[in-house]
Amino acid sequence: MRLTSLLDHPFRDAYAAKFGAxxxxxxxxxxxxxxxxxxxxxxxxxxxxxxxxxxxxGLGDVVKIPFLPSSSAEDIDVREIPLGVPHIxxxxxxVLVNGVLSAELSDAVNDPPGLRIGTLKHYLAxxxxxxxxxxxGLASSGSYPMxxxxxxxxxxxxxxxxxxxxxxxxxxxxxxxxxxxxxxAFHPRHIITLAAGAQLNVIETHIGLPGQSYLxxxxxxxxxxxxxxxxxxxxxxxxxxxxxxxxxAVALAAHGTFEAFHLVVGGGKVRQEVAVAMNGAGATxxxxxxxxxxxxxxxxxxxxxxxxxxxxxxxxxxKGVVDGQSHGVFQGRIHVAKDAQKTxxxxxxxxLFLSKGPEVDCKPELEIFADDVQCAHGAATGEMDPNHLFYxxxxxxxxxxxxxxxxxxxxxxxxxxxxxxxVRAAFSDLVQSWLKRRAA
Amino acid sequence: MALIEIKNLHVSVQGKDILKGISLTINAGEVHAIxxxxxxxxxTLSNVIAGREGYExxxxxxxxxxxxxxxxxxxxxxxAGVFLAFQYPVEIPGVSTSAFLxxxxxxxxxxxxxxxxxxxxxxxxxxxxxxxxxxxxxxIKRPLNVGFSGGExxxxxxxxxxxxxxxxxxxxxxxSGLDIDALKIVSDGVNALRGPxxxxxxxxxxxxxxxxxxxxxxxxxxxxRIVKSGGKxxxxxxEAEGYTKYLAAA
Numbered sequence: 001m002r003l004t005s006l007l008d009h010p011f012r013d014a015y016a017a018k019f020g021a022x023x024x025x026x027x028x029x030x031x032x033x034x035x036x037x038x039x040x041x042x043x044x045x046x047x048x049x050x051x052x053x054x055x056x057x058g059l060g061d062v063v064k065i066p067f068l069p070s071s072s073a074e075d076i077d078v079r080e081i082p083l084g085v086p087h088i089x090x091x092x093x094x095v096l097v098n099g100v101l102s103a104e105l106s107d108a109v110n111d112p113p114g115l116r117i118g119t120l121k122h123y124l125a126x127x128x129x130x131x132x133x134x135x136x137g138l139a140s141s142g143s144y145p146m147x148x149x150x151x152x153x154x155x156x157x158x159x160x161x162x163x164x165x166x167x168x169x170x171x172x173x174x175x176x177x178x179x180x181x182x183x184x185a186f187h188p189r190h191i192i193t194l195a196a197g198a199q200l201n202v203i204e205t206h207i208g209l210p211g212q213s214y215l216x217x218x219x220x221x222x223x224x225x226x227x228x229x230x231x232x233x234x235x236x237x238x239x240x241x242x243x244x245x246x247x248x249a250v251a252l253a254a255h256g257t258f259e260a261f262h263l264v265v266g267g268g269k270v271r272q273e274v275a276v277a278m279n280g281a282g283a284t285x286x287x288x289x290x291x292x293x294x295x296x297x298x299x300x301x302x303x304x305x306x307x308x309x310x311x312x313x314x315x316x317x318x319k320g321v322v323d324g325q326s327h328g329v330f331q332g333r334i335h336v337a338k339d340a341q342k343t344x345x346x347x348x349x350x351x352l353f354l355s356k357g358p359e360v361d362c363k364p365e366l367e368i369f370a371d372d373v374q375c376a377h378g379a380a381t382g383e384m385d386p387n388h389l390f391y392x393x394x395x396x397x398x399x400x401x402x403x404x405x406x407x408x409x410x411x412x413x414x415x416x417x418x419x420x421x422x423v424r425a426a427f428s429d430l431v432q433s434w435l436k437r438r439a440a
Numbered sequence: 441m442a443l444i445e446i447k448n449l450h451v452s453v454q455g456k457d458i459l460k461g462i463s464l465t466i467n468a469g470e471v472h473a474i475x476x477x478x479x480x481x482x483x484t485l486s487n488v489i490a491g492r493e494g495y496e497x498x499x500x501x502x503x504x505x506x507x508x509x510x511x512x513x514x515x516x517x518x519x520a521g522v523f524l525a526f527q528y529p530v531e532i533p534g535v536s537t538s539a540f541l542x543x544x545x546x547x548x549x550x551x552x553x554x555x556x557x558x559x560x561x562x563x564x565x566x567x568x569x570x571x572x573x574x575x576x577x578x579x580i581k582r583p584l585n586v587g588f589s590g591g592e593x594x595x596x597x598x599x600x601x602x603x604x605x606x607x608x609x610x611x612x613x614x615x616s617g618l619d620i621d622a623l624k625i626v627s628d629g630v631n632a633l634r635g636p637x638x639x640x641x642x643x644x645x646x647x648x649x650x651x652x653x654x655x656x657x658x659x660x661x662x663x664x665r666i667v668k669s670g671g672k673x674x675x676x677x678x679e680a681e682g683y684t685k686y687l688a689a690a
Contacts, residue, residue: 385530386493387530388530388532390490390491390492390493390514391526391529391530391532392532392540392544393491393513393514393515393518394490394491394492394514394515394517394518394523394524394526395515395518395540395544395547395600395604396515396518396519396544396547396548396551396604397515397540397543397544397547398515398547399513399515401543401547402515405535405539405540405543406532406535408534408535409532409533409534409535409583409584410533410534411534412534412535413533413534413583414534416534
């Protein structure tokens with residue numbers, strides 16, 4: 001299905017010269033993964049509008065930009081963490097510039113016992129045996145188009161390994177996108193593995209510096225062991241000219257918990273794809289989020305939750321406010337396998353139009369093959385409820401204040417699903433600043 | 441001078457005439473009750489007074505303390521001292537009850553040229569009022585009306601009324617869905633606000649509420665008109681005889 005071709009593009013030539021210099025190039029297994037990925041890109045290219053899963057998010061504009069590969073933090077000099085990065089008290093900050101670790105901007109602390117954090121480069125060079133069984137195991141190049149692009153050109157990323165019963169820690173990964181004189185693309189590859197009983201909070205902030213366009217294409221492979229809990233909170237505030245196309249592939253073991261929240265307040269074109277394989281019985285998955293779009297911003301949250309075995313619980317609440325000529329997309333597929341009895345799967349998407357110009361597309365897909373399950377999905381898009389507005393005004397609150405309260409309330413209702421109190425407060429602040437910027 | 445004066449009020453909704461010439465004068469200190477069968481325009485009257493969209497006034501006027509009420513937007517009416525206790529208070533997720541109450545109180549105080557209430561004063565004030573209404577303090581931390589029972593919603597309406605201290609309050613079927621205990625609490629809340637400077641219009645289908653909030657005047661509404669007015673004894677008569685004869689007359 002070659003619908004748009006990435007590889008007829010300067011993009012490819014700029015990358016070709018780099019092949020030999022990519023990390024792990026001398027190791028046959030890595031080279032093999034990359035060759036397969038490049039083969040897929042050669043035959044399929046990037047998904048075009050006729051690919052069902054990508055019909056609402058076209059990449060025609062991406063392939064027109066002559067991105068150069070950015071593989072080192074030294075390409076561009078970023079001396080401080082940009083404004084707009086939320087402060088999460090007690091979180092250890094790990095800063096990536098164009099997908100590469102910046103030791104200078106990151107907090108200099110030792111890993112606590114039971115937690116190992118290193119770069120992909122480091123692990124490929126020193127401990128490839130740890131990565132070999134993991135890398136590409138959850139996100140194969142054939143499954144996700146962006147995974148193929150990532151695997152072909154991944155140059156660095158973070159490897160985060162929590163040992164059995166690791167009692168918990170909060171990491172804040174700050175990804176800064178910064179193009180110099182030319183547009184750049186980067187393809188960080190992250191691994192997060194929690195052994196049985198481990199707990200970890202990972203906050204990701206994706207932010208950019210104004211300037212030339214950049215393409216951030218992170219891929220994260222996440223494995224949550226038995227009775228382990230990972231909370232992953234992702235905030236995207238990329239530059240308005242930037243592209244952010246991310247993929248996360250998650251595997252949950254028995255009684256494991258994966259809680260995710262995706263907050264999107266910036267970026268030119270953003271697509272976040274999250275696929276969760278609920279492989280163990282009694283696992284819990286929560287993927288909630290909200291997007292607040294203005295101008296010509298485009299955001300797509302695509303989730304795939306696979307209830308492979310029984311007694312699993314999944315819930316999703318995704319809310320969006322759209323203004324200007326923006327475009328919001330939510331696609332949520334829930335698959336309940338034949339033997340996945342006693343599954344409880346819920347999904348709700350709501351979008352609020354602040355003006356007449358935006359577009360919202362919602363595509364829920366339920367594929368249920370088991371008979372003893374509870375599944376519910378709902379979608380609602382519309383303008384502000386006049387009954388709500390009247391109620392507030394009937395108490396003396398002026399129309400502008402009442403509208404602002406209702407938009408804020410609409411969004412805070414999603415924020416309330418974040419179980420971590422500090423992140424909830426920080427994300428609430430981000431929403432409130434978005435509202436203030438809009439009102440200004 | 442009359443606090444509220446409704447003169448020959450005609451209202452249509454989507455081209456259909458609902459109110460067909462209502463005239464009613466309410467003085468400060470008085471409690472009036474409007475009773476009538478369902479679908480006769482009682483809620484239309486309360487919505488027009490509060491300023492809800494979708495109602496077209498085709499004739500007549502409503503003045504409040506000498507001002508043309510119909511020319512004011514709903515928020516200005518509320519700040520001037522008009523209050524509607526809703527028959528069906530809406531649930532608004534994400535907006536905390538306390539933030540809503542504080543915003544409403546301060547909107548009114550600003551209009552009156554008073555300083556805004558601070559967080560401590562506000563909490564103290566709400567706690568005191570909660571106690572009288574049997575409202576648990578943590579209720580105001582919850583999103584506005586979300587998951588409140590029918591009784592809690594009506595009590596919350598009375599709490600709002602108590603905090604905003606309106607000069608004229610319309611209670612639209614405040615008794616619907618209340619058990620006898622809740623009815624008593626709500627009525628006590630209303631009675632506590634009665635006074636020489638304040639007036640009430642109590643809209644109800646049943647006489648029961650009027651045992652607790654005893655009106656000075658009772659009006660029977662049918663077919664979009666007030667067809668009979670009298671003292672509180674009129675309510676007992678209606679309870680005994682029903683609305684049938686008024687429906688026929690309308």
